[in-house]
Amino acid sequence: MAVDLGPGPSVAEMVRRIAYADGDVGLVCLHGQWAGGGGIVAARPVVAQHCDAHADAIDIVRTPPAADTVADDELVGGGWFGWLAYDGPSYLAFYDHLLRRDRSGRWRFEALWTAERADALNERRHHLAGLLHAPDVRRAGAVGTFSGPDMTRHLTAVEDGIELIRAGEIFQVNVCTRLSASFDGDPAGLFADAASALQPAFGAYVDGGGRALAGFSPELFLRRRGRHITTSPIKGTWPANDPDAATALAASTKDAAENVMIVDLMRNDFGRVCEVGSVAAATLLQLEQHPGVWHLVSTVAGVLRTDVDDAELLHATFPPGSVTGAPKQRAMAAIAALEEQSRGAYTGAVGFVSPCWGAEWAVTIRSFEIAGDRIELGVGGGVTADSVPMLEWRECLHKAAPLLAALGAGLAGDAAADTASASSTQLAAGLLETVACRGGRPMRLSDHVSRLERSSRELYRRGLPADIAAMVNTTAQQTGTGSAVHIRLDPDGRIELTATAAQSVDAATPLRSVTRRGGLWRHRWASAMRRDGGVGVGVGVGVGVGVGVGGGVGVGVGELPSDGVESLFIAADGTVLETGYGNVFLLLADGTLVTPPLRDDLLPGVTRRALLDHARDEARPVQIRGFDRTEMTASSAFWTNSLSGAVPIASVDGVPLPRTDDQILSFAEQLIGARP
Numbered sequence: 001m002a003v004d005l006g007p008g009p010s011v012a013e014m015v016r017r018i019a020y021a022d023g024d025v026g027l028v029c030l031h032g033q034w035a036g037g038g039g040i041v042a043a044r045p046v047v048a049q050h051c052d053a054h055a056d057a058i059d060i061v062r063t064p065p066a067a068d069t070v071a072d073d074e075l076v077g078g079g080w081f082g083w084l085a086y087d088g089p090s091y092l093a094f095y096d097h098l099l100r101r102d103r104s105g106r107w108r109f110e111a112l113w114t115a116e117r118a119d120a121l122n123e124r125r126h127h128l129a130g131l132l133h134a135p136d137v138r139r140a141g142a143v144g145t146f147s148g149p150d151m152t153r154h155l156t157a158v159e160d161g162i163e164l165i166r167a168g169e170i171f172q173v174n175v176c177t178r179l180s181a182s183f184d185g186d187p188a189g190l191f192a193d194a195a196s197a198l199q200p201a202f203g204a205y206v207d208g209g210g211r212a213l214a215g216f217s218p219e220l221f222l223r224r225r226g227r228h229i230t231t232s233p234i235k236g237t238w239p240a241n242d243p244d245a246a247t248a249l250a251a252s253t254k255d256a257a258e259n260v261m262i263v264d265l266m267r268n269d270f271g272r273v274c275e276v277g278s279v280a281a282a283t284l285l286q287l288e289q290h291p292g293v294w295h296l297v298s299t300v301a302g303v304l305r306t307d308v309d310d311a312e313l314l315h316a317t318f319p320p321g322s323v324t325g326a327p328k329q330r331a332m333a334a335i336a337a338l339e340e341q342s343r344g345a346y347t348g349a350v351g352f353v354s355p356c357w358g359a360e361w362a363v364t365i366r367s368f369e370i371a372g373d374r375i376e377l378g379v380g381g382g383v384t385a386d387s388v389p390m391l392e393w394r395e396c397l398h399k400a401a402p403l404l405a406a407l408g409a410g411l412a413g414d415a416a417a418d419t420a421s422a423s424s425t426q427l428a429a430g431l432l433e434t435v436a437c438r439g440g441r442p443m444r445l446s447d448h449v450s451r452l453e454r455s456s457r458e459l460y461r462r463g464l465p466a467d468i469a470a471m472v473n474t475t476a477q478q479t480g481t482g483s484a485v486h487i488r489l490d491p492d493g494r495i496e497l498t499a500t501a502a503q504s505v506d507a508a509t510p511l512r513s514v515t516r517r518g519g520l521w522r523h524r525w526a527s528a529m530r531r532d533g534g535v536g537v538g539v540g541v542g543v544g545v546g547v548g549v550g551g552g553v554g555v556g557v558g559e560l561p562s563d564g565v566e567s568l569f570i571a572a573d574g575t576v577l578e579t580g581y582g583n584v585f586l587l588l589a590d591g592t593l594v595t596p597p598l599r600d601d602l603l604p605g606v607t608r609r610a611l612l613d614h615a616r617d618e619a620r621p622v623q624i625r626g627f628d629r630t631e632m633t634a635s636s637a638f639w640t641n642s643l644s645g646a647v648p649i650a651s652v653d654g655v656p657l658p659r660t661d662d663q664i665l666s667f668a669e670q671l672i673g674a675r676p
Helices: 011-022 054-060 115-131 151-166 187-198 245-250 253-271 310-317 328-338 389-407 424-429 445-460 468-477 606-617 629-633 661-671
Strands: 002-007 028-032 038-042 047-051 079-084 090-095 097-101 106-111 141-143 172-185 202-207 212-217 220-225 228-231 234-239 280-290 293-303 349-354 358-363 367-371 374-383 431-438 483-489 495-501 509-515 566-570 576-579 583-587 593-595 622-624 636-641 645-652
Touching (some): 002 115, 011 038, 011 187, 028 187, 047 054, 054 079, 054 310, 106 115, 151 328, 151 374, 151 389, 151 606, 151 622, 172 187, 172 253, 172 389, 187 202, 187 212, 187 367, 187 389, 234 245, 234 253, 234 389, 245 280, 245 293, 253 280, 293 389, 374 389, 431 445, 468 483, 468 495, 576 583, 583 606, 583 629, 606 645
Parallel strands (some): 509 645
Antiparallel strands (some): 002 106, 028 202, 047 090, 079 090, 079 349, 141 172, 202 212, 228 293, 234 293, 280 293, 431 483, 566 576, 583 593, 583 636
């Protein structure tokens, strides 16, 4: 049944009024595009179920309690509402009545009518109708400053994910983390205030008795109307405060690849329960703006087989592919290893199953979980082979920013750190990539080109010429043994290729520690040598081979400084970053390799990546973590780059390292080749 109650307050205000009049027990609200748009508010469920595993919760929706009539498919009326957790307790409650607001602002009372509940339903209708005309209520929650996870830990997890992708174990993995703060107040009031500010596509509030979910998801996980089902996975994100965000996202091959992989995954999931030939991508890579970000959104549709119910549909598709990775089961195993905390309701699903209308579920992202005096927010993103760890970290912060702003909350620690930026000198000079050659063949060319492509798109919003690899190969073939090809990219997109003799460092290197000056050092700048932190003149003479004008190029490797002591850059927090020539590794006594995680103030070296790949192939233990000079001087250590391979470190600030040159060079020869 449905009874028109006339115009009334906003959905957010109705949440406040019901919470004030009835208490939060069993209160649910769906705000935004749910069931055609408007809003749904319900309280006082008939049945509430807590389940330790989402599989048990999914089975609950198989047979909803009976109603005398369910013929009207425009009626929601009631049904199972709640959340399916990714890896924590799930909660579902059955309601036989609710309030529903349409897009014009009119409210109506809807119910799954039964004779046994007739008196109770009539009483609830009169009570709720009265609340439409009650005074406004002001209820809110006080939220403390959110503390984030350790940035270094997240960077390490992202890089470990990239390693799994490069090893061929997965194609993509979603790496997530959590922010948390103190909480004092009313969860329903917090949701109402934030929903009014954010206007989410799929806002959802669920009081689960002792734990509340306040969600502001932009992403549709599943919609079933009759036998027709759709999903609209989101993959690809760009901060909306960038004036060129839409253009940059549309041109991002990394984000497009993320999205298409998940589209294929969802097509596969749908194929398990749909009629043969009915599954298709209805839309692909559509740009959508949501609070604080732009997203790429695609839609997959299908027709359910007649023998498939809502529980079987959920079993076939849960958890959502956009928050796991591909292939799904292997990606979920990777997530369990990469993430230190359980996800809880985050990255699960929230929504409803109605015996009349059908079913609709959103992905539980951009969602707060509130229990006692704590509030938590999960954030994350998809990692592919081309992911940049620092950009993945910032994507998490970009997604969190509008949510925290809606609560009037801030961030502490690493999460509040300023973003490093490039200097005008660096940007004006462009980028430089140096590729070692053996016998006229470029070494690890695809990795060098990929690094240059990522930097070019991030800094100058343009990709490289499609034939760049062929250009480098042509230049390399005209050189002799022990050569290097230098790819110079100007800000206007002009490519200049030159070749030189490959100058490498042969002797064990003494290092002098220097505090790294601020700036952006994860790009291979053409303006200066890395060994002096951004000031200096490169060495090497171009021979004019290939494309462009031959001339001097600063390759950042070659002769040591006149005193024979190279720079070892140290971060403000005392951790070791890199040398002026390349990335630093410790070689512990048990054979474990240790190297700092990639961040804004050190270069993602191609040889560093190759060494880590080979170490994995050889089952050699690796730790990606920070370390200081004290630990470094107690270990054997070496630095790496494309031209020199691996070079032992003799001392740091005059303190000799307990090194064995032959051991290090033998190790490097085995894994990466000590010389090009």
